[in-house]
Amino acid sequence: SLETLLALLTQDARRENSPNMEDVIGRMQDEKNGIPIRTVKSFLSKIPSVFSGCHFVLGLLKTPLFVPLVEALHLGTLMAAHGYFFPISDHVLTLKDDGTFYRFQTPYFWPSNCWEPENTDYAVYLCKRTMQNKARLELADYEAESLARLQRAFARKWEFIFMQAEAQAKVDKKRDKIERKILDSQERAFWDVHRPVPGCVNTTEVDIKKSSRMKNPHKTRKSVYGLQNDIRSHSPTHTPAPETKQPTEEELREQIKFWQAQLDRHRLKMSKVAESLLSYTEQYSDYDPFLSTPDPSNPWISDDTTLWEMEASKEPGQTRVRRWGFGIDEVLKDPVGREQFLKFLESEFSSENLRFWLAVQELKRRPIREVPTRVQEIWEEFLAPGAPSAINVDSKSYDKTTQNVKDPGRYAFEDAQEHIYKLMKSDSYSRFIRSSAYQELLQAKKKVKHLKQFDVSHKNCNIVKYYYNLK
Amino acid sequence: MGEIEQMKKEAEALKTQIEAARKAVHDTDMASAASGVAPAPRVQLKTRRTLKGHLAKIYAMHWSTDNRLMVSASQDGKLLIWDSHSGNKVNAVPLKSSWVMTCAYAPSGNLVASGGLDNMCTVYNLKTPVIKTVKELDAHTGYLSCARFLSDTEVLTASGDTTCALWDLETGKQKTVFLNHVGDCMCLSLSPDMNSFVSGACDSLAKLWDIRDGQCKQTFLGHTSDINAISFYPGGNAIITGSDDCTCKMYDLRADQEVISYQDAALNSGVTSLALSMSGRLIFAGYDDFNCNIWDSLKGEKVGVLSGHDNRVSCTGVPPDGMCVCTGSWDSFLKIWN
Numbered sequence: 001s002l003e004t005l006l007a008l009l010t011q012d013a014r015r016e017n018s019p020n021m022e023d024v025i026g027r028m029q030d031e032k033n034g035i036p037i038r039t040v041k042s043f044l045s046k047i048p049s050v051f052s053g054c055h056f057v058l059g060l061l062k063t064p065l066f067v068p069l070v071e072a073l074h075l076g077t078l079m080a081a082h083g084y085f086f087p088i089s090d091h092v093l094t095l096k097d098d099g100t101f102y103r104f105q106t107p108y109f110w111p112s113n114c115w116e117p118e119n120t121d122y123a124v125y126l127c128k129r130t131m132q133n134k135a136r137l138e139l140a141d142y143e144a145e146s147l148a149r150l151q152r153a154f155a156r157k158w159e160f161i162f163m164q165a166e167a168q169a170k171v172d173k174k175r176d177k178i179e180r181k182i183l184d185s186q187e188r189a190f191w192d193v194h195r196p197v198p199g200c201v202n203t204t205e206v207d208i209k210k211s212s213r214m215k216n217p218h219k220t221r222k223s224v225y226g227l228q229n230d231i232r233s234h235s236p237t238h239t240p241a242p243e244t245k246q247p248t249e250e251e252l253r254e255q256i257k258f259w260q261a262q263l264d265r266h267r268l269k270m271s272k273v274a275e276s277l278l279s280y281t282e283q284y285s286d287y288d289p290f291l292s293t294p295d296p297s298n299p300w301i302s303d304d305t306t307l308w309e310m311e312a313s314k315e316p317g318q319t320r321v322r323r324w325g326f327g328i329d330e331v332l333k334d335p336v337g338r339e340q341f342l343k344f345l346e347s348e349f350s351s352e353n354l355r356f357w358l359a360v361q362e363l364k365r366r367p368i369r370e371v372p373t374r375v376q377e378i379w380e381e382f383l384a385p386g387a388p389s390a391i392n393v394d395s396k397s398y399d400k401t402t403q404n405v406k407d408p409g410r411y412a413f414e415d416a417q418e419h420i421y422k423l424m425k426s427d428s429y430s431r432f433i434r435s436s437a438y439q440e441l442l443q444a445k446k447k448v449k450h451l452k453q454f455d456v457s458h459k460n461c462n463i464v465k466y467y468y469n470l471k
Numbered sequence: 472m473g474e475i476e477q478m479k480k481e482a483e484a485l486k487t488q489i490e491a492a493r494k495a496v497h498d499t500d501m502a503s504a505a506s507g508v509a510p511a512p513r514v515q516l517k518t519r520r521t522l523k524g525h526l527a528k529i530y531a532m533h534w535s536t537d538n539r540l541m542v543s544a545s546q547d548g549k550l551l552i553w554d555s556h557s558g559n560k561v562n563a564v565p566l567k568s569s570w571v572m573t574c575a576y577a578p579s580g581n582l583v584a585s586g587g588l589d590n591m592c593t594v595y596n597l598k599t600p601v602i603k604t605v606k607e608l609d610a611h612t613g614y615l616s617c618a619r620f621l622s623d624t625e626v627l628t629a630s631g632d633t634t635c636a637l638w639d640l641e642t643g644k645q646k647t648v649f650l651n652h653v654g655d656c657m658c659l660s661l662s663p664d665m666n667s668f669v670s671g672a673c674d675s676l677a678k679l680w681d682i683r684d685g686q687c688k689q690t691f692l693g694h695t696s697d698i699n700a701i702s703f704y705p706g707g708n709a710i711i712t713g714s715d716d717c718t719c720k721m722y723d724l725r726a727d728q729e730v731i732s733y734q735d736a737a738l739n740s741g742v743t744s745l746a747l748s749m750s751g752r753l754i755f756a757g758y759d760d761f762n763c764n765i766w767d768s769l770k771g772e773k774v775g776v777l778s779g780h781d782n783r784v785s786c787t788g789v790p791p792d793g794m795c796v797c798t799g800s801w802d803s804f805l806k807i808w809n
Contacts, residue, residue, distance in 0.1 A: 259485035268725035274504030284750035
C-alpha cells in the first residue's frame with residue numbers, strides 16, 4: 001500500500017537497495033535530470049523556487065520507486081500531507097496534477113527529523129507573524145484563535161515568548177527578500193503539518209493512549225526554535241512512564257504459584273479445539289447475516305424493519321425456535337425461549353430448577369444494598385429445610401451455600417447454580433426439546449393469515465380456541 | 472539475594488514447562504484443520520449509513536442491545552446517542568473532559584459510560600428527563616481505556632494504570648481489582664456467560680480473568696507489541712486480539728495457546744480495533760492505514776476490505792444481531808456497512 005511505501009521512505013535508517021526520502025527528493029531537485037524548478041513572475045512580484053504539480057507527478061514516475069501512474073498522484077499527496085513539499089497559495093496539503101505551484105520543504109523541517117513541536121514554539125511563531133507587516137503573513141481566523149488560547153495558557157511566560165518572537169522577527173528583517181519569502185513559506189508549511197488548518201488530517205498525530213506513555217524515544221523533544229527546557233510546557237498527554245522495579249520475594253512466590261496453576265491446567269488437543277470451532281461456526285452460519293441472507297430482509301439494506309418487529313414480538317419464528325435446539329444457553333439467553341421453557345416445566349410441575357437459576361441471575365444484577373435480603377428470600381424459597389420449591393443440590397455445594405448465606409454476597413449461590421445448570425442441561429432441557437410443545441413451535445407455519453386450531457366445547461358450544469397468525 | 476535469584480529461575484522454568492505442555496497438544500493448526508471448509512464468500516460491503524455529527528476524532532463506539540441505538544465518543548467532548556437506522560441523533564452528552572477514549576452502553580439501555588485521560592469512568596442516566604451523571608468512578612491512577620457494563624449495577628474498566636476493576640455503581644467503589652498485567656491495559660471483552668472477561672495490554676499479553684474471584688486464570692503470549700483490541704469468539708471458547716505488531720491472533724481457551732495468526736507481509740500498520748460477525752466466521756479489523764480488513768477467522772485469509780474513511784479507523788462494532796458492522800474514524804464519521 002502507498003502508506004507503507006511512504007512509511008518506508010520516511011525511515012531514518014537506510015535500507016539496502018531501498019530508496020529513502022532524501023534519495024527521491026534529491027533526484028527530483030537535480031538540476032540536470034530533475035523536475036523544472038524556477039522563478040515565476042506574478043503581478044508585481046516574483047515567485048521563487050516553485051515547480052508545478054504535473055511536473056512533480058512525472059518526476060515521481062522517473063524515480064526508482066516504480067510507482068505506476070495511477071498511484072503517483074496518491075503517493076505525491078501523501079508526501080505533501082507529511083510535509084515534504086507544499087502548495088504556495090493554499091494550506092491544504094494535497095497534490096494536483098496540473099499547473100498549481102508547489103515548493104520543496106527544507107530538510108530541517110522534514111518529518112524524518114521526528115519533530116514533535118510544542119505549543120511554546122507555536123506561540124512564538126504566531127506571535128512573530130503578528131509583528132511582520134505583510135498582508136501575506138496576516139493570521140487566519142483559526143490561527144488568531146490559537147494565539148488567543150496560547151496567550152491565556154502561557155500568561156506567565158508571555159514576556160519571554162514575546163521576546164523570542166521579537167528576536168526572530170529582527171533576524172528575518174535582515175534577510176534577503178527572496179530568501180525570506182522562501183523561508184517564511186517553508187516555516188508556515190511546517191506548521192500546516194503540525195497544527196493543521198481545521199478540517200485537514202493531522203498526519204503527525206498519535207493516539208492519545210500511546211502518546212501518554214512517551215514510548216517513542218525517537219521523537220525529538222528539542223524546540224524547533226532552540227527554546228530552553230524550563231520554558232517549555234507540559235502537554236496534558238505526557239506523563240512519565242513508571243520505572244520498572246525488581247519483584248519482591250512475596251511477589252515471586254505469588255508468581256510461582258500462578259505459573260504452577262497454569263502448568264496444571266488441562267489442555268485440549270488442537271485437533272479437538274479446531275473441530276469444535278469449525279462446527280460452531282458451521283452451525284451459526286445460517287444465522288450470520290454476513291453469510292446468509294436474513295429472512296424477511298436485512299433492515300439495513302431493505303429499510304424494512306419487519307425483522308426487528310418480529311424479534312420483538314412474543315411469537316417466535318421458526319428460525320428462532322430452531323436456534324433454541326443448539327444448546328441450553330440459546331434458550332436461556334432468549335427471553336421468549338426462557339418463557340417457553342418455563343411454561344413447559346410448569347406443565348410438568350418441575351420448574352423449581354429453572355426458577356432458582358433465573359432468581360440467582362437476577363440477584364447478580366441487584367444493587368448491593370438489596371442483596372442480603374434477596375439472598376435470604378432465595379434461600380427460604382429453594383434451599384432451606386422445608387422450602388416450598390426445594391431443589392436438589394449435591395451435599396458439597398449445599399454446605400458451601402449454607403456458609404455463604406451467613407455472609408451474603410452476589411455470588412452466594414454460585415456453586416449451587418452451577419450444579420443446577422448442569423442438571424437442567426442434561427435433564428430438563430433435553431425433555432423440553434423433545435416435547436410436543438417445542439416441536440409444535442418448530443413446525444409453526446410462516447406468518448400468514450391462518451386458522452391454526454379451534455375447538456368446540458361440548459359444554460358451551462362455543463369456539464374455545466382458535467388462532468390467527470397475522471402478518 | 473540468592474533466594475530471589477532461585478525463585479526467578481523457578482518461575483522461568485515453570486514458564487518453559489508450560490510452553491512444552493502447549494506444544495504437546497499442538498497436533499495440528501487451525502488453517503490445516505479448516506482446509507476442508509468451504510471458503511467464506513468474497514465480502515464486498517457497501518456503506519449503508521454515514522453518521523455525521525461529531526466535530527473531531529471519534530475514539531470509541533458501542534452498540535446497544537436493541538441493535539439500533541449506539542453511543543459514540545469523540546474528542547470534540549461529546550457522547551452522541553444515535554438511532555443509527557434513521558440516522559437521527561437521539562441524545563448528546565457533553566463531557567467534562569474532552570480527552571475521551573472509551574464509551575459503553577448498558578445492556579438495559581438505561582445508562583451509558585465514558586472515560587479517558589481524566590482517569591475516571593463517568594456513568595450517565597439516559598432515562599431521566601435531562602441526562603444526569605449517575606456516578607463518577609474515580610480510583611484508577613491511569614487513563615481509562617475501556618469500560619463495559621455487566622448490568623445497571625456493575626461496570627468493568629480497563630486502565631493505563633495496568634489494572635482492570637469491577638465497580639459497584641451504587642457505592643461508586645471498586646469491588647474487585649484485577650492485578651497481573653505489567654503494561655497499560657488497553658481493552659477488555661466480557662465472556663458470553665458474563666462470568667469472566669479477557670484483557671489486552673501493552674505488555675503484549677492477553678489475560679483471562681474470573682469476575683467472581685478476581686483471579687487471572689490464563690495468560691496468552693504471542694504478540695510482540697501492544698494489544699489494542701480484544702474480543703471473545705461467540706461460543707466463549709476462544710478470543711481474538713489485535714495488536715500494534717500488525718497482526719490479529721486467535722487464542723483458544725481450552726488449548727491454552729495461539730491457534731491462528733491473521734497477518735500479511737503487505738500490512739505494516741497496527742490494528743486499532745476489531746469486531747466479529749455473529750457466527751465468528753468474519754473478523755472486521757480496523758488498522759492505522761485508514762482501512763478495515765475483513766478476515767476469514769477459520770482459514771486465516773483476508774476476504775475483503777472496507778475503505779471509505781479518510782483517516783484512521785479507531786473503533787469497530789457489530790450489533791448483537793449481527794446485521795451490520797459499524798466503523799468509527801478519526802475523520803469524525805461513523806459508517807454502517809453490510
